[in-house]
Amino acid sequence: MIKLFKVKEKQRELAENANGKTPGKKQSAGELRLHKDISELNLPKSCVISFPNGKDDLMNxxxxxxxxxxxYLGGTFLFSFNVSPIYPHEAPKVKCKTKVIKHVHASMMQVYHPNIxxxxxxCLNILREDWKPVLNINTIIYGLFHLFTEPNYEDPLNHDAAAVLRDNPKLFESNVRRAMAGGYVGQTLFPRCL
Structure with a gap:
């Protein structure tokens, strides 16, 4: 049975070569699944996907x-996705970044947020312990979007921001506005993202 598949694969390659086509790079199962996920995206209008390395590099x-x-109304937040060849058996690696327009490059973003x-x-549960292969890129993007509409102080990465959100939501809102405007919160200067 396996030999039959190898013979058919070889015949396909020979037929492509005979038609003047160069044999294409074989896609991993992760690339195939990611291609399917991206073709089926149904994002809110406030979320946009882009491929800075071109459409040939779907994995980043x-x-x-x-x-x-x-x-976080009015802010702009950029996330980089790095998808493993064994996707969907492993969650993508996601980082929050920002584009510095003056210098036209991307760098890690400092954002005043309890979950970043x-x-x-x-800190998004579906990127860690709750990841399952049935989840997809659409689910992750909606999860990230939800972090900005409903930040969660119960599962923080930034414990200071989480404590302020929990104990003084008005101060938290003020801190978010100051940070998004490119100001200091405590000893940390945040980049403007409005």
Whole structure:
């Protein structure tokens, strides 16, 4: 049976070569699944996906989120996705970034958020212990979007921001506005993201 598949594969390659086509790079199962996920995306209008390395590199892409509600209304947040060849058996690696327009490059973003630390790591359960192969890129993007509309102080990466959100939501809102405007919160200067 296996030899039959190898023979058919070889015949397909020979037929492509005879037609003047060069044999294409074989896609991993992860790339095939990711291609399917991306073709079926159904994102909110405030989320945009882009491929900075071109469509040939599906495994590395970016998602921009512009919350239309909540504390982070008006902000622009960029996330990089690095997808493993064994996807969906392993969750993508997701980092929060920001584009520095003046310098036209991307760097790790510092965002005042209870579920995102100052190195850009994201605390979202479906990217860790609750990941299952039935989940997809659409689910992750909606999860990230939800972090901005409903930040969670019960599962924090930034414990200071979580404590302020829990104990003084008005101060938290003020801190978010100051950080998004490019100001200091405590000893940390945040990049402007409005």
């Amino acid at each position: 892409f970016e998602v921009t989120i512009r919350p239309d509600d909540g504390y 630390d100052l190195e850009g790591n994201v």
